[in-house]
Amino acid sequence: VNGLVLVVGLGNPEITPDSLGPKTSSRVLATRHISGEIARSTGLDRLRPVAVMATGVTGQTGIETGEYILSIVKRIKPNAVVVIDALASRRLERLGCTLQISDTGISPGAGVGNHRTKINKETIGVPVIAIGVPTVVDAATFASDLLSVNDPHRARQMVVIPREIDLLTERASRLISFALNGALQNEFNISELVSLM
Helix, strand or coil: CCCCEEEEEECCCCCHHHCHHHHHHCCCCCCCCCCHHHHHHHCCCCCCCEEEEEEECHHHHCCCHHHHHHHHHHHHCCCEEEEEEEEEECCHHHCCCCCEEECCCECCCHHHCCCCCCECHHHHCCCEEEEEEEEEEEHHHHHHHHHCCCCHHHHCCCEECCCCHHHHHHHHHHHHHHHHHHHHCCCCCHHHHHHHC
16 A cells, blocks of 8 residues: 555553554654655655554544544545554463454454454545454463363453563564564665665
């Protein structure tokens, strides 16, 4: 997709296992505002326009994440939206070592039973690419995987996070933001990109 891309970090920056989206979006180069003579005189006229936002969560803002993104999309009219979010895994071995990329969008909160409005092409009106890393596994899955528990119903309301969750979210956010910056600003070589970051 050519033209303006909106990158959105979903999640709560105050809760480490849910902070992947905000951490990543804070590292993506926002370039939509760099244009005209400023871009030419600084040698940045090859920059692709990118807008970046972190939505917070409905409990913080009182606004559905999907509504928030849709209002921005209607205003700035990007050609595509990239959303980054922490995911819940159904397999313990996937925690922190799986990267999921999808062009079908995302359902924020669905992995922990907090279903919100879907963010996809049908609801937003432009193509949506979702990127995520599993940072939690529900306790029932954990119990089943580790203890061969046949009746894990008591654990349904809890999630398990890895001990090194800080390091995991930090590394994942750096990896995803570097990859996004490289993909979105492909007119620049790696050293030029690093100097901009």
